[in-house]
Amino acid sequence: MEIFYYALLTPIIGGAMSLFFSEKRKLKVVSFFAFISMILCLMTAVNVFASGESLVAVPNIFNGMFGAIKFVVDPLSAFFISFISVMSFLGCVYANGYMKPYMEKGMNVSSHCLFLSMLISSMLGVVTIQNVMFFLITWEIMSLSSFFLVIFEDNKKEVLNAGIKYLIYMHVSVIFIILAFVLLTLKSGSYDFNSFKEILSQNAQFANLVFMLAFVGFGIKAGFVPFHNWLPEAHPAAPSHVSAVMSGVMIKTGIYGILRILSLIVIPTAGISYFVLIISVITALYGILYAITQRDLKRLLAYSSIENIGIIGIGMGVGMLGLAHHSMPVAVLGFGGCILHILNHSIFKELMFFAAGSVYNKTHTRNIEVLGGLLKSMPKTALLCLIGSIAICGLPPFNGFISEFLIYFGMLKGALTGNLGMLVLMILSLAGLALVGTMAILCFTKLYSITFLGMARSEHAEHVKEDVVSSMIFPMICLAVMTLLIGIFPQFVFELVTKPVSLFTGAIETPAIVGLLQTISFTAFGLLAFILALAILRKLANKKAASHCTWGCGYDKGNNHIQYTASSYASPFLSMLTPLFKKVFDIKKPKELFPKDAHFCLHIEDVEEAYIIKPFIKDIEKFFTVFERIQNGNIQQYILYGLIFLILALIALVFLG
Amino acid sequence: MITNLINLIILLFAPFLVIGVIKKTKAFWAGRKGVSIWQPLWDFVRLMKKDCVISNTTTWIFRLAPLVIFATTLVAGLFVPMINGQPVINMEGGFILFAYILGFGKFFALISAMDTGSSFEGMGASREACFTTIVEPAFFIIMASLIALTGNYTFQSLSMILEKAGVMGILITLLAVLALVVMLLTECCRVPVDDPTTHLELTMIHEVMILDNSGQDLGLITWAAGIKMVILESLIAALLIPMHLIGFWYSALCYVAALFVIAVFVGTLESCIARLRMSHVFEFIFAMSSFALIILSLTAIRIYGN
Numbered sequence: 014m015e016i017f018y019y020a021l022l023t024p025i026i027g028g029a030m031s032l033f034f035s036e037k038r039k040l041k042v043v044s045f046f047a048f049i050s051m052i053l054c055l056m057t058a059v060n061v062f063a064s065g066e067s068l069v070a071v072p073n074i075f076n077g078m079f080g081a082i083k084f085v086v087d088p089l090s091a092f093f094i095s096f097i098s099v100m101s102f103l104g105c106v107y108a109n110g111y112m113k114p115y116m117e118k119g120m121n122v123s124s125h126c127l128f129l130s131m132l133i134s135s136m137l138g139v140v141t142i143q144n145v146m147f148f149l150i151t152w153e154i155m156s157l158s159s160f161f162l163v164i165f166e167d168n169k170k171e172v173l174n175a176g177i178k179y180l181i182y183m184h185v186s187v188i189f190i191i192l193a194f195v196l197l198t199l200k201s202g203s204y205d206f207n208s209f210k211e212i213l214s215q216n217a218q219f220a221n222l223v224f225m226l227a228f229v230g231f232g233i234k235a236g237f238v239p240f241h242n243w244l245p246e247a248h249p250a251a252p253s254h255v256s257a258v259m260s261g262v263m264i265k266t267g268i269y270g271i272l273r274i275l276s277l278i279v280i281p282t283a284g285i286s287y288f289v290l291i292i293s294v295i296t297a298l299y300g301i302l303y304a305i306t307q308r309d310l311k312r313l314l315a316y317s318s319i320e321n322i323g324i325i326g327i328g329m330g331v332g333m334l335g336l337a338h339h340s341m342p343v344a345v346l347g348f349g350g351c352i353l354h355i356l357n358h359s360i361f362k363e364l365m366f367f368a369a370g371s372v373y374n375k376t377h378t379r380n381i382e383v384l385g386g387l388l389k390s391m392p393k394t395a396l397l398c399l400i401g402s403i404a405i406c407g408l409p410p411f412n413g414f415i416s417e418f419l420i421y422f423g424m425l426k427g428a429l430t431g432n433l434g435m436l437v438l439m440i441l442s443l444a445g446l447a448l449v450g451t452m453a454i455l456c457f458t459k460l461y462s463i464t465f466l467g468m469a470r471s472e473h474a475e476h477v478k479e480d481v482v483s484s485m486i487f488p489m490i491c492l493a494v495m496t497l498l499i500g501i502f503p504q505f506v507f508e509l510v511t512k513p514v515s516l517f518t519g520a521i522e523t524p525a526i527v528g529l530l531q532t533i534s535f536t537a538f539g540l541l542a543f544i545l546a547l548a549i550l551r552k553l554a555n556k557k558a559a560s561h562c563t564w565g566c567g568y569d570k571g572n573n574h575i576q577y578t579a580s581s582y583a584s585p586f587l588s589m590l591t592p593l594f595k596k597v598f599d600i601k602k603p604k605e606l607f608p609k610d611a612h613f614c615l616h617i618e619d620v621e622e623a624y625i626i627k628p629f630i631k632d633i634e635k636f637f638t639v640f641e642r643i644q645n646g647n648i649q650q651y652i653l654y655g656l657i658f659l660i661l662a663l664i665a666l667v668f669l670g
Numbered sequence: 671m672i673t674n675l676i677n678l679i680i681l682l683f684a685p686f687l688v689i690g691v692i693k694k695t696k697a698f699w700a701g702r703k704g705v706s707i708w709q710p711l712w713d714f715v716r717l718m719k720k721d722c723v724i725s726n727t728t729t730w731i732f733r734l735a736p737l738v739i740f741a742t743t744l745v746a747g748l749f750v751p752m753i754n755g756q757p758v759i760n761m762e763g764g765f766i767l768f769a770y771i772l773g774f775g776k777f778f779a780l781i782s783a784m785d786t787g788s789s790f791e792g793m794g795a796s797r798e799a800c801f802t803t804i805v806e807p808a809f810f811i812i813m814a815s816l817i818a819l820t821g822n823y824t825f826q827s828l829s830m831i832l833e834k835a836g837v838m839g840i841l842i843t844l845l846a847v848l849a850l851v852v853m854l855l856t857e858c859c860r861v862p863v864d865d866p867t868t869h870l871e872l873t874m875i876h877e878v879m880i881l882d883n884s885g886q887d888l889g890l891i892t893w894a895a896g897i898k899m900v901i902l903e904s905l906i907a908a909l910l911i912p913m914h915l916i917g918f919w920y921s922a923l924c925y926v927a928a929l930f931v932i933a934v935f936v937g938t939l940e941s942c943i944a945r946l947r948m949s950h951v952f953e954f955i956f957a958m959s960s961f962a963l964i965i966l967s968l969t970a971i972r973i974y975g976n
Contacts, residue, residue, distance in 0.1 A: 385787075388729045399731075399781075408774040409767065418770075422763045428818045433974045440814045440966055447810035448803060450770070454777055455799040462784030462795075468727055525762075532761045540745050540771065547737040547890075556721045556886060563725040563786045564882050577784065577792025586800040589952060 016060075017068065017086060020053035020098070021137050028130025032123055036116055039126045044105035047098070047133060054098035054137065061091035062512055079146035080204040086141055088512040089276065092352065093140040093269055097262050100359050101133040103488035104258040107367050110485035111254055111374060115165075125165055125252075131158040132258065139266050143206040145194045152190070155266065156183040159259055163251040175250035182233055182243035189230030190270070193223050206277065213278045220278045221285050227274040228289070235267030237326060238296040239621050241319045245303075248315035249379060253370025256311060260318045260366060261359035268325055268355060275333070276516050283337040287438065290330025294445040297323025301452045305459070305583050306594065306617040310369045310379045313460060314362065317405065320449060321358040324417065325351050327446060331423045331439075332517065340430045345521050346423030348514045349507065354416035356510075357499065361404040361413060364492040368398035371481040371489075372464060376473040381579050383471035384464045390477040395465045397489040402457040404496040407450050410537030412499035415506070418533065419526070421446065452586075459582045468573040501537050504530040580615065595623040673918065677752040681744070685896025686711040688903065688933045695937025710896070714889050722885030727787040735782030736887040736894075742775030743894040743901070750904045753922045755829045755913030762823035765813045769806060775894070776802060783879040794878035797948075801856050801863070801875070804955045808962035809853060812846055815962075815969040828908040833915065838972045842965055846909050849961035854902040854936070856955050858895065861940040863951050903932045 027046020031039040061068060067087035075082050086094065108129070112122055135155035142148045160183070164176035200219070201208040213220040233240040244264075248256040275281065300319030307313035332347025371394045372387065373379055388395040404411035421443060428439040469475040480486070499506050504527050511521050565571040587594070595618040603611035690707030697704025724732065748758040749768040757764065780799055783791040813827075819842070820827040820834045831839045831846075856863045859876035866877060880891050907913075907928035913921040946954055 386727075388731070403774070403777060406773070406777060407770065408777060409770055410774075414770055418763065418766055421766045422823075425763060425814060425817055425823060428814060429821060433970060436818055436970055436973065437966065440811055440818065443814050444807040444811045444962075447769070448807040450773065451799075451803040451806045454773055454780070455803060458777060458780040458784065458795070458799060462781045466729065466731065466781060466785040467787035529762055532759065533767060536745065536748075536759065536767060536771070540741060540774075543741040543745065544734075544737050547741060548734075551737070551886060554886065558721065558885075559723045560726045561723050563727050563788045565788060566790070571788065573787070575789045576787045577789055577796065582784075582792060582796045582799075585796050586803060589800075 016053050017057045017070070017084065017094075017141070018072070020050050020057060020094070021084075021134055021141070023047075023050040023053065024101075024130040024133040024137075028127045031126040031130070036122060039122055040105065040109045040112060043126045043130050044102065044109060046130065047102040047105045050133065050137075051098040051102040054094045057086055058091040058095040061086050061088060062509065065512070075147070080144055082142065082147045083144045083205060084141045085143045085206075087516065089269075089272060089516050090141045092356075092510075092513045093265070094137055096356050096359055097133075097136050097140065097265075100262045100363055101136070101258055103363065103491060104254045104261075105129065105133075107257070107370070107485055107488045108252070108254040110482040111252060111370050113482070114374065115252075125162065128158040128161040129255075129258075132162060132263070136263060136266055140269050145198055145204040145206070148206075149187070149191060149194065152266075153187065155263065156180075156187070159255070159263055162255040162259075163247050165252050165255070166250075169250075172250040175246040179243045179247040182240070186230050186233035186240075186267075189226050189233070191230075193226035193230060193274070196223055196226070206273070209277050210279070214280075217282050221282060224274055224278060224281065224285055228271055231267040231270035231274075233267070234270070235264050235326075236296075236319045236322045237292060238299045238319065238323075239625070241296070241300070242619065242622055242626060244319055245307075245312045245315040245619070248318070248366075249309055249311040253311070253366055253373060256315075257363040257366035257370070260315065261363035264318065264322065265355050265359060268322070268329075268351075271329070272351075272517075275329075280336050281333045283334065286330055286333035286337045287434070289326060289333055290438065290442055293323045293326025293330050294442050295323070296320070296326060297449045298445060298452075299323075301449050301456060302590065302593065303617075303619060305452060305456045306587060308380055308382050308579055310372065310381055310460070310464070311366070312379075313381075313456070314365050314369060317365075317453070317456065318358075318362060320453065321354065321362065321405075324420070324446070324449065325354045325358065327442060328352075328354055328416070328420045328423070330442075331420060331427055332514075334427055334435065334439075335423065336517065338427075338430050338432060338435065340427070341518055341521075342525075343423050343427045343430065344518045345511070345514055345523070346419050346426060346526065348517050349510050349526075350416045350419035350423060352513050353419060353506065353510045354413075356506075357404070357412045357416050357496075360492050360495050360499075361401050361411075364397065364401035364489055364496070365405060367485065367489045367492070368394055368401060371485055374481055374485070375477045378473045381460065381463045384474045385467045385470040385573065385576065386465070387469075387474055387477060388465040390474075391465075391480045393480050393486050394489070397486070397493050398465065399461060400493040400496060402461045404500070406453040406457050408454075409533065410497070410500045410540055412496045412503075415499060415503040415530070415533070417446065417450065418529075419507075422526075422529070455583065455586055459579050463577075463579040463582065467576050470573050470576065470578075501534055501541075503534055593620060594618070595620055673754050673756060674758045676922075677756075677758055678748075680752060681747045681750075681897060681900060684900045684929060685893060686714060688899055688929060689896050691930060691933040692937040692940070695934050696941050699938065699941035710892075714893060717889035717892070718886050720885040722883075722887055724884075725786050725788075725882050728785045728882070731778075732782050732785045732882070733887070735778040735785075736883060736890040738778040739775045740890040740894040740897075742771050742778075743897045746771040746775075747897055747901050749825060750901050751825045751828060751908045751913065752904050753913070753925050754918055755826050755908060755911075755921065757825050760824050760826070764825050765810075768825070769809065772898075773802075773806075779879060782883075786882045788881065790878050791881055794875050794881075797875045798879060801951075801955055804952070805853055805856055805958060808849060808958040811959075811962035811966055812849055815842075815965045816846065819969050819972060825908070826914060828905065829911060829913045831909070832912055835972055838968060842968050842972075843909055845961045845965050845968070847906055849958045849965070850902065850906045850909065852955060852958040852961070854899070854906070854932075855939075856958075857902060858899045860936055862943050862946040862954060865945045900929065903929050906932055 023046045027043050031042040034042050070084045071081045135151050138151040160180050166172045197209045200212045236244045297320050300316050304313050304316035328347050328351030332344045335344030335347050404413045407413035407417040424439045424443045428436045515521050597616040599614040601612050689710040694704050694707050746768050749764045751757050780795045783795040816827045820830040864875040911924045
């Protein structure tokens with residue numbers, strides 16, 4: 014257990030140490046300590062997985078009125094600390110290259126380094142601390158440090174706005190979490206998570222109430238619809254490695270919170286499980302739908318994170334329904350898919366955010382409509398981004414498919430549990446997940462082909478001469494290799510995942526599923542080998558390949574402006590679903606005989622933001638304007654208030670005293 | 671083992687004949703003599719001998735895509751029940767892997783079309799991507815319903831409905847066949863969704879996506895398209911014939927006959943109706959979703975009706 018203390022503290026020590034180094038070395042120091050922390054975390058995790066027992070430690074510090082600070086590394090926490098530490102380390106390495114242009118501009122990175130290391134430590138703390146008070150404190154440190162990371166470019170107004178929006182969302186989230194925990198501590202009289210197990214299992218209604226509060230609170234962090242609005246603002250504003258760590262790792266702590274509460278409830282009711290499943294399907298569909306509408310690279314990825322949180326939630330919902338209907342295979346498949354998808358998503362989403370960061374680093378724009386043809390100038394980034402795109406669509410032979418397959422199969426099993434509601438809901442969610450999958454293909458073929466393929470659409474993309482530096486390529490290679498390894502050898506990863514799953518389902522019998530995964534592994538391997546064989550055969554056939562311009566139906570002066578754009582690519586699909594968006598047109602029509610300037614701009618707004626959040630905020634503003642009359646900045650009036658108060662106090666004294 | 675081998679051979683070589691039969695049928699209805707049914711094979715052989723011309727806008731993605739498309743289609747074909755109702759790889763939940771492997775090929779088909787920087791091919795790609803989003807969920811609903819009805823998680827559940835679901839099974843089979851015919855017409859780009867005989871009209875989908883492919887690359891893509899046709903025909907055949915009950919020879923006979931009949935049917939359909947206007951194509955494909963939902967409700971009634 015001592016190892017884990019060190020793992021928890023090393024990032025913070027690194028952050029503090031970095032203050033004493035020169036600007037150039039700061040990020041290197043942070044990465045070095047993150048590396049040590051990663052090794053220590055992995056050692057702890059291996060220890061827990063191998064022995065199958067959780068590590069519990071209660072250090073004798075802060076042992077005050079809230080009980081002792083208690084660290085527990087059970088299989089679920091071990092799973093989380095291992096991928097949190099790995100992903101954070103890769104994020105730090107990437108930052109070395111990504112922050113260079115900013116440092117050359119003379120921006121100060123010392124606070125950035127400090128908050129980055131605090132974020133890592135606090136995330137590790139959140140998933141291991143099992144005492145309400147200390148959990149909330151660590152949770153708050155995590156939110157605040159990530160807030161400061163988001164507003165790194167605080168001289169830009171939109172960055173500050175996004176940061177403040179994020180801050181507000183996080184504090185609404187923490188209110189719900191506190192409410193849930195207050196209810197629990199009031200009933201049990203203890204701050205220890207373990208003491209909640211009993212009261213939650215006794216009273217199903219109380220458990221539902223607590224779960225709902227926790228689901229809303231943690232769901233805001235995770236980005237479930239309708240609490241998702243901070244994601245598409247905060248991710249584009251933050252530096253790329255921060256968005257990668259936030260999207261890949263930090264939002265998963267929200268999922269961790271829900272899973273933790275769930276592990277205390279033991280057997281959820283069917284009603285709440287249906288709720289989780291339905292809201293997750295909606296989240297996944299909503300996320301990917303808006304991802305398709307986006308033109309901003311990182312906003313698109315942020316919406317895709319919402320989609321993937323939806324998929325993770327679908328897995329959780331299926332698992333909960335399995336528990337509720339006492340069907341263990343369904344529960345194992347559901348939770349297995351859920352937990353594996355947490356890992357998978359963090360891998361390919363980091364990869365995609367890194368690739369997006371590299372594109373931004375070279376082109377200085379996030380608008381994909383002005384990019385194009387980057388594959389030729391940035392071949393390595395392009396290849397790695399292709400792997401990420403395929404993986405994120407959940408296509409074999411990459412990792413995304415494995416978790417989705419587990420969820421699909423869980424749904425099929427769930428449909429056969431002998432319950433009409435289950436049959437219909439499971440099959441409809443299955444179709445929902447299939448729809449999400451195909452929409453993801455549309456979304457990421459769009460992202461990839463508009464960014465990297467075809468001809469450059471503007472100077473931004475034309476002027477790129479070389480790929481990014483190796484410190485940015487290296488983390489991407491690691492992640493790409495991970496996606497492929499999990500995709501080709503899923504059976505081993507599944508064995509690993511069953512350990513945290515057993516926390517929910519009890520002992521697991523897996524041979525049937527492992528058999529299926531072996532077939533998938535075999536097929537994936539065969540598919541890759543077959544493609545390779547075909548490539549070799551074609552090479553051997555040695556046919557000549559002449560080069561010519563793209564066939565334009567006899568018209569050979571095609572230029573970059575006749576290419577399909579991202580909007581036109583998505584348009585046939587989006588035209589079917591127009592009621593689901595708010596379209597804002599900005600049109601200036603050409604007039605007069607010799608029209609000079611004309612433009613057309615279509616902006617698609619988030620329906621929830623346009624029709625719910627904004628009117629709501631307006632109403633609040635209206636309500637608070639009432640108080641403007643009282644606090645109007647007029648000093649004489651304030652003195653009058655004082656006078657009135659004194660007179661009232663005197664009168665009260667006279668009459669009551 | 672031998673069945674698997676025969677199935678594999680059919681999967682590889684039936685595509686040319688199926689396309690040939692369709693062409694012959696169309697010629698028959700048009701009152702022409704038509705080309706020999708072996709012509710698609712000769713066309714393929716000729717393509718394989720040719721050198722190719724590659725657009726200088728394209729990258730290695732464009733060269734890799736035909737290989738991926740062919741490999742994925744063939745590997746996906748291994749999951750499909752053929753003679754004896756037995757897929758080469760018989761796996762529980764096989765239809766998921768089947769659909770996703772085809773999705774992998776489609777991903778490459780789409781980005782390879784976009785790689786050329788041609789507006790034609792972009793148009794084709796965006797439509798293809800759009801149609802998939804309608805077809806796939808419906809296919810998943812149908813497969814899941816059939817699995818729920820038969821209790822068999824493999825693709826073999828297709829041929830078990832008649833056996834397991836009684837009178838309701840006939841209705842469900844009919845609906846599923848209708849839905850799969852829509853899927854076949856969409857995925858294989860036949861009339862009324864797409865017209866495989868013309869290249870350069872603005873309503874084209876599949877043909878326009880491969881406008882820039884030539885030589886061996888084009889050969890592989892047409893072969894893959896043919897295999898996809900056989901795959902979808904095999905699914906329909908499996909629905910109609912309880913393959914696993916009737917023994918090897920009868921099922922082989924029925925299967926080959928089914929391939930032939932469906933090809934003739936597609937050819938006849940193409941001769942009878944015109945391609946739909948693009949805005950109506952969506953409505954046509956959405957028919958598949960409604961069939962799927964009806965199948966789902968019938969399944970629920972069949973299982974929990976009493």
